[in-house]
Amino acid sequence: MPIEIVCKIKFAEEDAKPKEKEAGDEQSLLGAARGAAAPRDLATFASTSTLHGLGRACGPGPHGLRRTLWALALLTSLAAFLYQAAGLARGYLTRPHLVAMDPAAPAPVAGFPAVPLCNINRFRHSALSDADIFHLANLTGLPPKDRDGHRAAGLRYPEPDMVDILNRTGHQLADMLKSCNFSGHHCSASNFSVVYTRYGKCYTFNADPQSSLPSRAGGMGSGLEIMLDIQQEEYLPIWRETSIQAGKGQGPVWGLGSGPSLTYLPQPWGNCRAESELREPELQGYSAYSVSACRLRCEKEAVLQRCHCRMVHMPDSLGGGSEGPCFCPTPCNLTRYGKEISMVRIPNRGSARYLARKYNRNETYIRENFLVLDVFFEALTSEAMEQRAAYGLSALLGDLGGQMGLFIGASILTLLEILDYIYEVSWDRLKRVWLGPCPSRGCAEGGGASSLLPNHHHPLGPPGGLFEDFAC
Numbered sequence: 001m002p003i004e005i006v007c008k009i010k011f012a013e014e015d016a017k018p019k020e021k022e023a024g025d026e027q028s029l030l031g032a033a034r035g036a037a038a039p040r041d042l043a044t045f046a047s048t049s050t051l052h053g054l055g056r057a058c059g060p061g062p063h064g065l066r067r068t069l070w071a072l073a074l075l076t077s078l079a080a081f082l083y084q085a086a087g088l089a090r091g092y093l094t095r096p097h098l099v100a101m102d103p104a105a106p107a108p109v110a111g112f113p114a115v116p117l118c119n120i121n122r123f124r125h126s127a128l129s130d131a132d133i134f135h136l137a138n139l140t141g142l143p144p145k146d147r148d149g150h151r152a153a154g155l156r157y158p159e160p161d162m163v164d165i166l167n168r169t170g171h172q173l174a175d176m177l178k179s180c181n182f183s184g185h186h187c188s189a190s191n192f193s194v195v196y197t198r199y200g201k202c203y204t205f206n207a208d209p210q211s212s213l214p215s216r217a218g219g220m221g222s223g224l225e226i227m228l229d230i231q232q233e234e235y236l237p238i239w240r241e242t243s244i245q246a247g248k249g250q251g252p253v254w255g256l257g258s259g260p261s262l263t264y265l266p267q268p269w270g271n272c273r274a275e276s277e278l279r280e281p282e283l284q285g286y287s288a289y290s291v292s293a294c295r296l297r298c299e300k301e302a303v304l305q306r307c308h309c310r311m312v313h314m315p316d317s318l319g320g321g322s323e324g325p326c327f328c329p330t331p332c333n334l335t336r337y338g339k340e341i342s343m344v345r346i347p348n349r350g351s352a353r354y355l356a357r358k359y360n361r362n363e364t365y366i367r368e369n370f371l372v373l374d375v376f377f378e379a380l381t382s383e384a385m386e387q388r389a390a391y392g393l394s395a396l397l398g399d400l401g402g403q404m405g406l407f408i409g410a411s412i413l414t415l416l417e418i419l420d421y422i423y424e425v426s427w428d429r430l431k432r433v434w435l436g437p438c439p440s441r442g443c444a445e446g447g448g449a450s451s452l453l454p455n456h457h458h459p460l461g462p463p464g465g466l467f468e469d470f471a472c
Contacts, residue, residue: 052409170201223376
C-alpha cells in the first residue's frame with residue numbers, strides 16, 4: 001500500500017519580504033519577455049527607481065499629507081524641467097551661429113588675382129563691314145546701311161558668326177597695350193588670355209589658377225602696371241546706354257586689400273554650397289564654381305529654352321535648361337578682395353611730348369587716349385572670418401542633462417528604467433489578452449483548473465498565504 005507524506009513548510013514573514021524585493025529587482029526586459037513572473041507594481045518600481053522623489057510619492061506606505069506634498073513637488077519639478085527642455089530645443093532649432101575673426105597676419109607671399117581688361121567699346125567702327133552693321137543693328141544702334149548711306153534692306157547677308165565678328169571688330173590687345181610690367185618684370189600681350197564677356201572681347205592677366213603668379217610685396221611697383229591706348233577714335237558714334245564717354249587724361253590706380261578668407265556654414269545653419277557638393281561635376285564651361293558663373297549658367301539655360309541659341313560669352317555646353325527658379329548659393333569657402341581706386345592726371349605735358357614722339361602721335365591724342373593702370377596689394381596681410389555654430393548638439397545634450405539632474409535627479413539610465421518598466425507592464429497585459437488571465441499556472445488559485453499536485457494542499461492553509469504544500 002503506497003504511503004503519501006505531506007510536508008508543511010512555513011516561510012517567515014520577514015523572509016518573504018526580501019524574496020519579494022529580490023524578485024522585483026530581477027525582473028527585466030528578458031524576464032518579462034519569458035513571462036517567468038508577474039510584473040512589478042508601481043509601488044515596487046517606485047521604491048527601487050533612481051528617479052528622485054518617485055519612491056516617496058508613489059512607493060509603499062500609507063497615504064497622507066506627506067506623500068501628497070512629495071507628489072506635488074515631483075510634478076512641479078517635472079513641469080519645470082519640461083519647460084526648460086522646450087526652451088533649449090527651440091534655441092537649438094533656430095541654428096544660431098557666430099562669426100569668429102582671426103587677427104590680420106602678415107603673409108610672405110600672396111597669390112595675385114586674375115585681372116580682366118575690357119574696352120567699353122565692343123566694336124571698332126572702322127572694322128565693321130556692311131554685313132556686320134546689318135546684323136549688329138540692335139547691339140550698335142547703327143542703322144542698317146552700307147557705307148554710301150543706302151539702306152541695305154534689299155541685300156541678303158549670310159548668317160553671322162558672332163565669334164568671328166568679335167575677334168575681327170573688337171579692340172586688339174596688341175594695339176592697345178603699350179607697356180606691361182609685373183613686380184618689376186616685363187610682360188606682354190602673350191601673358192593675357194582672351195575671354196568673352198557681355199562687354200565683348202576681353203583679356204585676362206594671370207588667368208590660369210594652376211600657375212598663379214605670386215606677389216611678394218605690397219605697394220605700387222609690386223603688382224601689375226600697364227599703359228593702354230583706349231583708341232577713342234574707334235568708338236561707335238552713337239550715344240547709347242552701353243556707350244560711356246571715356247575719361248580724358250585719367251590714370252586709375254587700383255589698390256587691393258588682401259580680403260578676408262570667408263568660411264560659411266552649410267545646412268542647416270546656412271545656405272552655402274558645401275565642399276562635398278563641389279566634388280560633383282562642376283558647372284559646364286567653368287573649372288570652378290562661383291556665384292557669377294552659376295548665374296550666367298541660369299541665364300544661358302533661359303536663353304536656350306526661349307530661342308535655342310546662346311550668346312558668345314555664355315558657356316559652350318549642350319542640354320536643356322533647368323526647371324524652376326535658379327538658385328545660386330554662395331560657396332562655403334571664398335576670398336574677397338577689398339578695392340580702392342584713385343585717379344591721377346596722366347600724362348603731364350613733358351610725358352605727353354615724350355610719348356607723342358615715341359608712338360608718332362600728337363599730344364592731344366596722347367592726353368585723350370593714353371592711361372596707366374596700376375593694380376597692387378596695399379599690404380600682404382590676411383584675415384580669416386569663419387561662421388561657427390553657436391549652439392551645437394553636444395551643448396544641447398549637456399544643458400538637457402544639467403536641467404534633468406537639477407530638477408528631477410535623472411539620467412539616461414533613469415529613462416531606460418522607466419521604459420523597461422513600461423515595456424514589462426505592457427508585455428504582461430498583452431500576454432493576458434492573448435493567452436488568457438493565467439496561462440502558466442492553470443488558474444489553480446482561482447479554483448478553475450487543477451494544479452500540478454491537486455491533492456497536496458493543506459485543507460486549513462489559507463490560499464495565497466505564506467504556507468506552501470510540497471510532496472515529499
